[in-house]
Amino acid sequence: MYAMQYELNLPADYDLGIIRRRVQLNGPRTDDFDGLGLKAYLVQDRANGAVTNQYAPFYLWNDTAGMSRFLWGGAFFSGICQSFGRPVVRHWTGAEAVAGPEIDQPAAGATKSVRLLPPDVDPTGPVGEALEELRRTATLPGVHSSAVAVDPTRWELVHFTLWSGEPGLVPGTRYQVLHLSTGRTKALFR
Template sequence: MYAMQYEITLPADYDMGIIRRRVETTGRRMDDFDGLGLKAFLVQDQANGAIANQYSPFYLWNEPEAMGRFLWGGGFFTAICQSFGRPNVRHWTGVETLRGPEVDQPAVAATKHAWQLPAEVDPAEPVGEALETLRQRAAMPGVHSSAIAVDPTRWEIVHFTLWSGEPEIVPGTRYQVLHLSTPGIKDLLDR
């Protein structure tokens, strides 16, 4: 599994309705993308109390080839580049993904918490601790699914959780989910 995200920060006066309509009309194109576990179409909206207006989709890929096909195979990421310029794409090697008690309910919110490991720290212990946190988080009421991944270039751990309602008080950035494509979620969660 591979995690991926790009963040498109938009001006304070940007009409976020444009992003909402874009996702409403084109989001379903990802509903059957081969090799994709899930794509959460995420936004932060200043009108809803966020610090910035941002479109920040988050992906969990079952196959790295599918991630490549999305990014440089034409048609998908190309549309993002044409509309907003080419954003930096962050990606992390997956550690584990777990289903939550609400996995069969629509996801309406997400949280992402990322932190870097100090240079002198062996990653085994903090990744093990992150896995224990993942198990605890996945058992919480309202959790759709939750994942841990690591960027070994920056030694950064990311913990991503989808929620069926208002998220519990957990660290990290909060997002609204506009659409959730889940073509390979069974493979993603049944590893």
């Protein structure tokens, strides 16, 4: 599994209706994208209390071939580049993904927390602790699914959770889910 995200920070007065219409039109195109475990079309909206307007899709890939086809195979990521310029694409190697009690329900919200691992520590300990936290999170009411991944170039750990409703008092960046492509999600949770 591989996690990937790009973030498009938009002006404060940007009409997020443009993004909502774009997702409504294009979101179903990735529903059965080969190699994709899931794609959460995420936004932060100042009108709903967010600090910024942002479009920030988050992906969990079953294989790198699908991720490569998406990024430089034309038609998909090219549309983002043409509309907004080429954003930085962050990616992490997956540690584990877990289905929650609401896996069969639509996802309405998402949370993402990112932390750097201490430079003088073997990653086994902090990643192991993150996996224990992941398994606890996955049992919470309202959890659709949750994943932990690591960027070993920065030694950065990301914990991403999809929720069927409001996340409650969970730390991290909060997003609204506009569409969730889940054609091959079950393969993530072997």
